[in-house]
Structure formats: C-alpha cells, structure tokens
Amino acid sequence: xxxxxxxxxxxxxxxxxxxxxxxxxxxxxxxxxxxxxxxxxxxxxxxxxxxxxxxxxxxxxxxxxxxxxxxxxxxxxxxxxxxxxxxxxxxxxxxxxxxxxxxxxxxxxxxxxxxxxxxxxxxxxxxxxxxxxxxxxxxxxxxxxxxxxxxxxxxxxxxxxxxxxxxxxxxxxxxxxxxxxxxxxxxxxxxxxxxxxxxxxxxxxxxxxxxxxxxxxxxxxxxxxxxxxxxxxxxxxxxxxxxxxxxxxxxxxxxxxxxxxxxxxxxxxxxxxxxxxxxxx
Amino acid sequence: xxxxxxxxxxxxxxxxxxxxxxxxxxxxxxxxxxxxxxxxxxxxxxxxxxxxxxxxxxxxxxxxxxxxxxxxxxxxxxxxxxxxxxxxxxxxxxxxxxxxxxxxxxxxxxxxxxxxxxxxxxxxxxxxxxxxxxxxxxxxxxxxxxxxxxxxxxxxxxxxxxxxxxxxxxxxxxxxxxxxxxxxxxxxxxxxxxxxxxxxxxxxxxxxxxxxxxxxxxxxxxxxxxxxxxxxxxxxxxxxxxxxxxxxxxx
Numbered sequence: 152x153x154x155x156x157x158x159x160x161x162x163x164x165x166x167x168x169x170x171x172x173x174x175x176x177x178x179x180x181x182x183x184x185x186x187x188x189x190x191x192x193x194x195x196x197x198x199x200x201x202x203x204x205x206x207x208x209x210x211x212x213x214x215x216x217x218x219x220x221x222x223x224x225x226x227x228x229x230x231x232x233x234x235x236x237x238x239x240x241x242x243x244x245x246x247x248x249x250x251x252x253x254x255x256x257x258x259x260x261x262x263x264x265x266x267x268x269x270x271x272x273x274x275x276x277x278x279x280x281x282x283x284x285x286x287x288x289x290x291x292x293x294x295x296x297x298x299x300x301x302x303x304x305x306x307x308x309x310x311x312x313x314x315x316x317x318x319x320x321x322x323x324x325x326x327x328x329x330x331x332x333x334x335x336x337x338x339x340x341x342x343x344x345x346x347x348x349x350x351x352x353x354x355x356x357x358x359x360x361x362x363x364x365x366x367x368x369x370x371x372x373x374x375x376x377x378x379x380x381x382x383x384x385x386x387x388x389x390x391x392x393x394x395x396x397x398x399x400x401x402x403x404x405x406x407x408x409x410x411x412x413x414x415x416x417x418x419x420x421x422x423x424x425x426x427x428x429x430x431x432x
Numbered sequence: 433x434x435x436x437x438x439x440x441x442x443x444x445x446x447x448x449x450x451x452x453x454x455x456x457x458x459x460x461x462x463x464x465x466x467x468x469x470x471x472x473x474x475x476x477x478x479x480x481x482x483x484x485x486x487x488x489x490x491x492x493x494x495x496x497x498x499x500x501x502x503x504x505x506x507x508x509x510x511x512x513x514x515x516x517x518x519x520x521x522x523x524x525x526x527x528x529x530x531x532x533x534x535x536x537x538x539x540x541x542x543x544x545x546x547x548x549x550x551x552x553x554x555x556x557x558x559x560x561x562x563x564x565x566x567x568x569x570x571x572x573x574x575x576x577x578x579x580x581x582x583x584x585x586x587x588x589x590x591x592x593x594x595x596x597x598x599x600x601x602x603x604x605x606x607x608x609x610x611x612x613x614x615x616x617x618x619x620x621x622x623x624x625x626x627x628x629x630x631x632x633x634x635x636x637x638x639x640x641x642x643x644x645x646x647x648x649x650x651x652x653x654x655x656x657x658x659x660x661x662x663x664x665x666x667x668x669x670x671x672x673x674x675x676x677x678x679x680x681x682x683x
Contacts, residue, residue: 165503206600232602240600247593248600250623264602295630309601 155182155205155317155349160214162200174200176373177214182366184316185347187339189360191384192370193394198353199243202319205351206240207231218317236265239315243322245306249294254280257294258309267313279308284334299326317349318342324356336363357384361398362418369393385416441585443545449491450546453662454555457547463669464539468532470676474524477531480672484538487665493545501541502534509533544585550639553578575639579632586635587628594624 162175175197182188190198203209204216207223215224221234228234242248251257258276262269269275277287283304289297294305303323310318324332340363342348352360360367361384369377371393377383384390387397387405397405400416400423407414407427414430417423464480471477488498509530516526547555557574564570595605598620605616677683 208596208599227607231604231607235600235602235604242597242600248597250594250597250620250627252623252626261601264598295627 156217160211163212186365187350189352189364196370238317239310240319245302255290279312319351321353358398443493447492454551455558458555
C-alpha cells in the first residue's frame, strides 16, 4: 500500500431526506507511506468518518479516496477485502469489535476470513498478544468481560495479527493510564521504524499525538481547519477555538516563554526536563 | 452503513414527558392501543395523532429521532396504500390505517425515548400488582417483559456494529450478493443473538441496581408521584375512549 489521497471528499448521511447530515465537508489531503499522521478534533468533527472511508466501510457522497491502487468513490471496489486487509482498523469502542466467545477466536477471526495463512497459527496469536503486552492467560477469556484497557489491547492484537501496512487507531488512548500510553508509544515507534507502517491516529489526546505523530490535521465541524507539522500545535488560541486541549508540554513551554525563559518545544517530558535544566538553571 | 437505528433507545433529558409517572405512562399506552384498534372514524385518529405530535414536542427529544422511524416505514405506508387500492377501499379508510400505524409507532417511540429501563420495569410491576392473587414474582415478570420490549431495538444496534466489525475483518455483509448475505448472516447471527442477550443482561443488571436501595426495598423516588400532567394526559385518553364508545353506539 503506497499512499492515501482524499480528493474533495464530502460525506453526507441520509442525503435528500429530512434527516440529512454532513459528516465530512470537502476534505482533501495526501499521506505518504511510513509516517505517523494524527487527526485531532473534538467530537463530531468527522474523524471516524475518515477512518471508515479509508477502510471502505462507507463510500463518499462526493469526491474520491485513493488508497494505494484502490479507489473508493461510490463505485463497487473490486477485491475490497484486500484493501481492508492492508488497512487495519481499531474501532473507537473496542467492545464494538467483539462478537466471538473467546479472545482466541476473536484474534483468529481476521486471519481466517482474510485467508491469511501462517504455519503456526497459535504461535502467531500468542505473539500478537505479547506485542500488545498481554499473556496467554487471556486467550480463553470472554472479550466482552475484559476491562477497557485490556479490551483495547485485544482489539489492537486482532488487527496486528494479519500485519496490515496501514494501521488506523480511533480514540485509542482514551482511558489508558500513563504506563499504557508509554507502552503504546514504544509499540507505535517500533511499527513505524522497523516495519515501515503508516499509522493514522484519530484522537482528542493532543499531548500523546504531539509526542509521536509526524504530521497533524486539525479538524473542526466536518472540516480540516489546519494541517502541518508539530508547530501548528504551538498555537494555543487555535487549539482552544476548536475545543482541543493544548499539549501539556506546549502549555508549559509557553508559560516559560512568557516569563522570558527561552526553552525549545521538546516532544517528550524527559527531553523537556533536560532542556529546562540546561536552558534555565 | 451510517444510518444507525434509534428506535427504542432511551433519550436521557429532562422534560414534562420524562417526568410523567411511569405507571400511568404504561396505562395510557394500553389505552392508546385500545383507541387505535377500536376507533374507526378518521377524526378520532387524526385527533390522537395530533395529541401524539404534542407529546413529541413536549418530550424535547430531537424531531430527527421521530422522523428516523417515520422515514424507515415509508415502504410500509406505500404497501398499505397498494393493499387499500387493491381492495377498493376508500381514501379515508386508507388514510385512517396509515395514521393508526404512524400513531402507534411514534407512541412507542415516545414511551421508549422518555422512559428509562428501570422506570419501565417499575411501571409494569406496579401495573401488574392488582392481578397478583397468587403471590407471583411480579418483579421478575416485569424484568422479562421489559427485556422482551427492548430486545429488538438492541438487536438492531448490535447487528449494525457486528456487521461493521466483520466487514473490517474480512466478511462484508453490505457489499455482497443475496446468497452470500444469507451465508454471512447464518454464520454470525448466533453471535449477534448472544451479544444482544449479554447487553440486555447488562441493562437489566443496571436496572436492578437502580431499582433497589441498600435495604433491598423498592425505591420509589419520583415514580409514585402523580402530577397535573399525569392526570391531564390520562383524562385525555379516557375522553377518546368515551368518544369511541359513543361512536360505536355503546353509550
């Protein structure tokens, strides 16, 4: 899978009915392979629709979505399973992904229906679980009875098992604690650097995305209001105007700058502490 | 895949209709079913529909939720019109049938949107109380009735989510031919039923928690209160029943 391209995509539900609602309005962008992209926006900004369009779960009302050699423009997509196989998608609510009796069946489901053949299936399932930080004891559990954090990890394992080249995580950091987020950071870095995967994060968690993403799209009320590299998140006024939280590091550095301490915008807390020691003290 | 069905789900806001006594709400609903079945004249049915529209407005639930159900039944209205045309029925009778259907569906919607599962259970249980000659476990029956009432809307939601989850992992229900659709549905319908029952169980559990306090007695917070609107709406239903009795020459 090479790249993703949205060309003037508009997505309207229940068009020409009294229930018509625009979910995405004239959205265009281009993504390259092997980078981490982040869509940041408050609720109802249209983030999930972008994930659904990439995964071809919905078709655009106007415009087209190009994912590698596939084009999602309302016409029937030939071999749509190949596209979904390449674009692993973890839903916002992990419990919405679960419908099998055990975690093992749930993880193996994708492999089975994508016809992804591996020599040692159970070993592969165990590896996927280990990758997300869970052990084999989870395999026999009912996925619906897992805690939110574990459910998210299992949902991620369900997607990683068939090794997609694009990974879409919708609101994945919601409910995760600090150490879980750190584990996720390491995993995403590994997937990007070692396996050259394209990762798309759809989130409200500006602090997490600020630390890991290479390119940002700020969304507000169905539109992309601004895109660019990490610097666009330094604009506190803009973030507040679209109901997003300013990344904690950015707000700390901005306070320091107001107090005439010249500190760079570091991406993680460890570098920031080192910077503060070096530049301030 | 985005047109999610909102039929039968509770809409938690504060309104006059939300605050009505659940026992009388269910009692009024039973009266309404009687009115819909027995009222022949278009006038009474139109009057009832207007009353339902008033209830919809007073419920403060966004109109799109009601329209959603209204719109999804459009083919049934056409079918009724065709059947009426086939049997040479008058336009008034045809209109009466369509109005009856709209009234019933929207009244169910009002009841579902404005009554939480725990209130529903409480209302059903209290309503069944007068017929409890044999010391039956009425609370269990009330739970079961509520569970049955909520099952289908919940099933539709679970089905939508499961199909979406399946599509993203290799089985696409929506983009396939009818034979494959049947095959997919048979493969996963067991799971959908199991999942629906599980979620139904969770709702029931939450209802149990809300209905009992620490001394394991029924809490009757605001559900025992009968206000002006309760009496007004019940009286309105009774007036309509009286109108039907007059129409039928019984009184």
